[in-house]
Amino acid sequence: MTDHAQRSFRALADPTRRDILRLLSQHEMTIAEVAENFQMTRAAVKKHLSILQDGELISMRAIGRTKVNALNPDGMKRINDWLSYFDTFWDDKLADLKTSIEKDMQ
Amino acid sequence: MTDHAQRSFRALADPTRRDILRLLSQHEMTIAEVAENFQMTRAAVKKHLSILQDGELISMRAIGRTKVNALNPDGMKRINDWLSYFDTFWDDKLADLKTSIEKDMQ
DNA sequence: CTTAAATGATACCATTTGGTATCTCGATAA
DNA sequence: TTATCGAGATACCAAATGGTATCATTTAAG
Numbered sequence: 001m002t003d004h005a006q007r008s009f010r011a012l013a014d015p016t017r018r019d020i021l022r023l024l025s026q027h028e029m030t031i032a033e034v035a036e037n038f039q040m041t042r043a044a045v046k047k048h049l050s051i052l053q054d055g056e057l058i059s060m061r062a063i064g065r066t067k068v069n070a071l072n073p074d075g076m077k078r079i080n081d082w083l084s085y086f087d088t089f090w091d092d093k094l095a096d097l098k099t100s101i102e103k104d105m106q
Numbered sequence: 107m108t109d110h111a112q113r114s115f116r117a118l119a120d121p122t123r124r125d126i127l128r129l130l131s132q133h134e135m136t137i138a139e140v141a142e143n144f145q146m147t148r149a150a151v152k153k154h155l156s157i158l159q160d161g162e163l164i165s166m167r168a169i170g171r172t173k174v175n176a177l178n179p180d181g182m183k184r185i186n187d188w189l190s191y192f193d194t195f196w197d198d199k200l201a202d203l204k205t206s207i208e209k210d211m212q
Numbered sequence: 213c214t215t216a217a218a219t220g221a222t223a224c225c226a227t228t229t230g231g232t233a234t235c236t237c238g239a240t241a242a
Numbered sequence: 243t244t245a246t247c248g249a250g251a252t253a254c255c256a257a258a259t260g261g262t263a264t265c266a267t268t269t270a271a272g
Contacts, residue, residue, distance in 0.1 A: 003121065005124075006121055009115075009118050009119050009124070010119050012115050012118075012119070013115050013116050013118070013119035014229090014230080015109065015112055016230090018111075018115070018188070021192070022191065025191070025192060025195045030248080030249095031248075031249065032247095032248065032249085040230090040231070040232090041231075041232060041233085042248085042249080043231085043232070043233080043234095043249095043250090043251095044230070044231050044232075046249075046250080047229095047230075047231080048230085062249095064239065064240075064248095065238065065239040065240070065247075065248055065249070066239095066248060066249080067248085067249070071192070071195065076189065076192055079189065080189065082124070083182065083185065083186065083189075085128065085131070086127070086131060086177070086182055089131045089177065120259090120260080122260090136218080136219095137218075137219070138217090138218065138219085146260090146261070146262090147261075147262060147263085148218085148219085149219095149220095149221095149261085149262075149263085149264095150260070150261055150262075152219075152220080153259095153260075153261085154260090168219095170218090170268095170269065170270070171217075171218050171219070171268060171269040171270065172217095172218060172219080172269095173218080173219070
């Protein structure tokens with residue numbers, strides 16, 4: 001669980017948490033504001049927010065007695081970095097295809 | 107669970123399964139070949155492969171009595187599509203920043 | 213045909229996960 | 243100061259998850 005990528009991927013694996021991310025892409029929100037958009041208790045939403053924070057997909061900053069949640073690019077970057085490994089794979093596949101086609105044409 | 111994106115994200119949420127994907131990026135492998143690379147039973151590896159297939163991150167085709175596993179771009183595409191929603195978010199953030207800077211300069 | 217190898221299927225176990233309920237803490241408004 | 247509201251913490255529960263062990267099925271090889 002010390003793996004950063006693992007924390008980010010885990011955080012994305014729940015539909016509620018992905019919905020929260022889309023919500024926060026509109027504007028920052030307190031825990032209570034986020035919770036208004038779901039049919040579960042604030043405590044449950046808070047857990048989701050903690051997991052999102054653990055995956056560095058959101059950041060939380062205290063303002064008085066409220067806590068404001070905002071998207072954090074770090075987690076997204078980590079996900080994209082991991083996925084980019086496979087971009088080169090697809091490129092290689094296309095190159096292989098091109099090579100075999102050229103071979104066929106000889 | 108009928109949501110395709112959910113199946114793909116869920117499949118990526120386990121480190122063993124992500125390792126399997128990287129393995130398969132080298133070349134296709136049978137279940138037994140994949141299992142050689144892990145310290146768990148073949149049955150456990152098979153479960154992971156089934157979940158990866160469910161998320162359309164790999165495809166399996168039977169060859170005689172063996173089953174060959176290969177990467178499937180469909181699942182990756184679904185992940186990238188979902189993530190791309192936030193690309194525009196980051197772009198907007200940058201645009202907002204640019205706007206506020208321009209405003210400051212007036 | 214018989215046997216062994218690769219996979220499929222099932223039952224079972226421990227742990228994690230998503231959720232609720234409840235209590236406490238801390239800041240703010242009166 | 244005091245009452246209150248947003249948040250943190252904890253205990254608890256049901257279901258999902260990752261794993262094993264075991265048995266059945268199919269196919270290739272002698």
